Amino acid sequence: MKRKKMVFWCILLSLNVIIPLILLEVGLRYVYWKPVYTPETLRQVYMQYEPSIFSQHTIAPWEQTPQGWGVSYHINSLGYRGREFEPSKPEGIKRIFFLGGSSVFDLQAGQDKDWPSQVGNKLREAGFTNIECINAGTPGHTTFDAVGRLYSEIHTFQPDYLVLYCTWNDLKYFTSKSTLLRSYSPTKTDYRFHYYNEIDRLLCEVSQLYVKVRNRLILMDVDIGLEGAVVSTEPKSRYENSKIEQYRLNIELFIDCARNIGAVPILATEVRLLTRKMTASDKSKIGYNWMDLTHEALLDAYEACDRVIFDIAERKEVRLFDAASLFSGRSDLLLDHIHLSPQGSDTLSTYIAENLTNVLEDTVE
Numbered sequence: 001m002k003r004k005k006m007v008f009w010c011i012l013l014s015l016n017v018i019i020p021l022i023l024l025e026v027g028l029r030y031v032y033w034k035p036v037y038t039p040e041t042l043r044q045v046y047m048q049y050e051p052s053i054f055s056q057h058t059i060a061p062w063e064q065t066p067q068g069w070g071v072s073y074h075i076n077s078l079g080y081r082g083r084e085f086e087p088s089k090p091e092g093i094k095r096i097f098f099l100g101g102s103s104v105f106d107l108q109a110g111q112d113k114d115w116p117s118q119v120g121n122k123l124r125e126a127g128f129t130n131i132e133c134i135n136a137g138t139p140g141h142t143t144f145d146a147v148g149r150l151y152s153e154i155h156t157f158q159p160d161y162l163v164l165y166c167t168w169n170d171l172k173y174f175t176s177k178s179t180l181l182r183s184y185s186p187t188k189t190d191y192r193f194h195y196y197n198e199i200d201r202l203l204c205e206v207s208q209l210y211v212k213v214r215n216r217l218i219l220m221d222v223d224i225g226l227e228g229a230v231v232s233t234e235p236k237s238r239y240e241n242s243k244i245e246q247y248r249l250n251i252e253l254f255i256d257c258a259r260n261i262g263a264v265p266i267l268a269t270e271v272r273l274l275t276r277k278m279t280a281s282d283k284s285k286i287g288y289n290w291m292d293l294t295h296e297a298l299l300d301a302y303e304a305c306d307r308v309i310f311d312i313a314e315r316k317e318v319r320l321f322d323a324a325s326l327f328s329g330r331s332d333l334l335l336d337h338i339h340l341s342p343q344g345s346d347t348l349s350t351y352i353a354e355n356l357t358n359v360l361e362d363t364v365e
Contacts, residue, residue, distance in 0.1 A: 038204040038211050039193050047075065047139070048193065054148035057187040059138055071110040081105055081135040082117055089132075089158040096120070096133045096356070097159045099146040099254075100166035103270055103338040104137025109345050118349035119356065126353070128360055134159075142169045143250035144180065147257060155261045161359070162258045163321075163352070165268040167305045168338045170247050174239035174301050175292040180246055191218055235294045239301045248308045255316055266359070267309050269324035271348060273334045274299055282329075285336045321355045323348060 037045075048060040061079035065072055076084045089095055098104050098116040106114035112121075120133030136154060138145065143166050150162065176183045192215065195201040203210045251267065258265035273282055276299060283295070291298055306324060313320035327333055333344030340348060 037215070039191070039195055039201075040204070042193050046193065049187070049190075050079075051187045052148075054152035055138075055145040056140060056142075056184065057138075058149075071108060071113075073109070073111045073114070081114060081137065082112070085132060085134060085157075087157060092130050093132050094128075094130055094160045094360070095158065096131065096161040096163065097136045097154055097157070098133070098163045098165065099136045099141075099149070099154075100164065100270075101137060101141045101145075101169040102139035103168060103340070104165050105135065105139055106137070106340060106345055107139060108335060108339055109342065113342065113345060115340065115345040115349040115352070118345060119353045122349060122353035123356060123360070126357055128357075131360070140169060142166060142173075143247060143254065144170075147250055147253045150254065150257050150261075155257075155263075159258075159261075159263045161264045161266060161356075162254075163266045163268055164251065164254055165270055165323075167247075167270040167302060168272065170243075170250075170305070171239075171293065171298065171301050172291060174243040175236045176243070177240060233292060235288065235297070236292055237294050237297050239293060239297060244301075244304050244308060247305055248312065251309065251312050252316070255312070255318055264319075264359070266319045266321065266356075267313050268321040268352070269306055269309055270338060271323050271327045271334065271340070271344070272302065272338050273329060273331065274302060274337060275329035278329070279331075282331050285331075285334075287337050319355075319359055321352060323351055326351065 045066060047066045048062075048064060049057040050060045052058045059075055059079040059081075061077060062075075063077050064075035066075070073081060074083070075081060078085070078087065096119075098119075104116065106116070109115070112118075114135055114137075116133050116135040116137070120131060123131045123133070134157070136149065138149075141149075143164065146164055146166060154162075173180065173183050195204065200214075204214070255265040255267075273285060274295075286295075286298075288295070288298070293301060309320065310322075312318065327344070327347060330344075333341055333347055335341050335344075
């Protein structure tokens with residue numbers, strides 16, 4: 001009798017659980033048209049990062065060729081976008097580093113099409129054959145990340161010029177009542193791209209159903225987008241004035257650190273789609289869901305940061321490239337809030353190259 005009951009429950013379990021699971025697995029493999037990504041396949045598409053004590057994170061220092069957002073680009077063995085460069089600067093070379101977030105990295109530009117790389121090409125075409133431009137932009141980075149990376153690594157590459165182009169990512173902490181120290185925590189392992197253990201790896205390799213459930217559970221408590229966790233609170237109409245002073249201090253420290261290592265600091269205002277007069281279509285392209293500010297408050301914060309940049313440039317006698325006043329609000333140059341279109345990358349690189357030409361003529365022997 002006991003054996004018959006066991007057989008009965010095994011059959012019942014098969015009919016109600018095992019067989020439906022098998023059918024779901026078959027459906028995912030042969031019917032479901034969308035790809036099911038494992039950590040292994042995701043690492044082939046998206047950039048890999050590593051935790052850092054001196055910045056929120058760093059691009060992993062090994063060669064990568066991410067293929068997200070419809071383009072591919074090369075990450076060199078030092079963890080910087082673009083071609084390989086020698087850690088020790090060759091004799092006679094003048095190095096220009098560009099620091100900031102994804103607007104410097106130029107996320108949606110293909111290999112050698114990012115605007116810092118184009119600046120290098122245009123300077124060489126103008127006769128500055130000993131110039132080496134290095135894209136040190138890292139998606140998600142702020143001005144305080146630029147300071148941390150400058151004194152913890154970039155100074156070892158012996159930069160001659162340092163261009164800081166960054167505001168959008170700083171605005172993400174402008175509503176926090178906590179200090180900067182208390183507003184950020186170390187980057188945690190993102191298990192979308194990493195396995196928990198060998199059992200997790202094995203199940204991901206044999207079952208696409210498991211991968212689907214796994215990924216859904218990972219994203220259950222947080223809505224992760226292109227620029228990190230999506231803000232779910234009600235947008236605020238005001239930002240904390242203390243954060244403007246933090247932004248000011250970040251830039252001042254960057255300038256002082258640059259000068260301490262013998263480099264020339266240069267500030268640039270960030271081109272953005274946000275303006276006082278915007279169409280509904282352009283507003284729909286703004287990533288408000290990564291901010292905790294209303295449209296008007298975001299504009300106010302941006303303009304306050306621009307005033308800080310202008311004030312610091314004048315007081316500390318730093319070169320300023322005011323790209324924002326020339327190109328902001330142009331939907332032909334911008335794909336969204338700050339990321340450039342191919343035309344935008346070309347336009348900004350031409351502007352920066354022309355201004356750098358004046359700087360180089362004054363300083364390059």
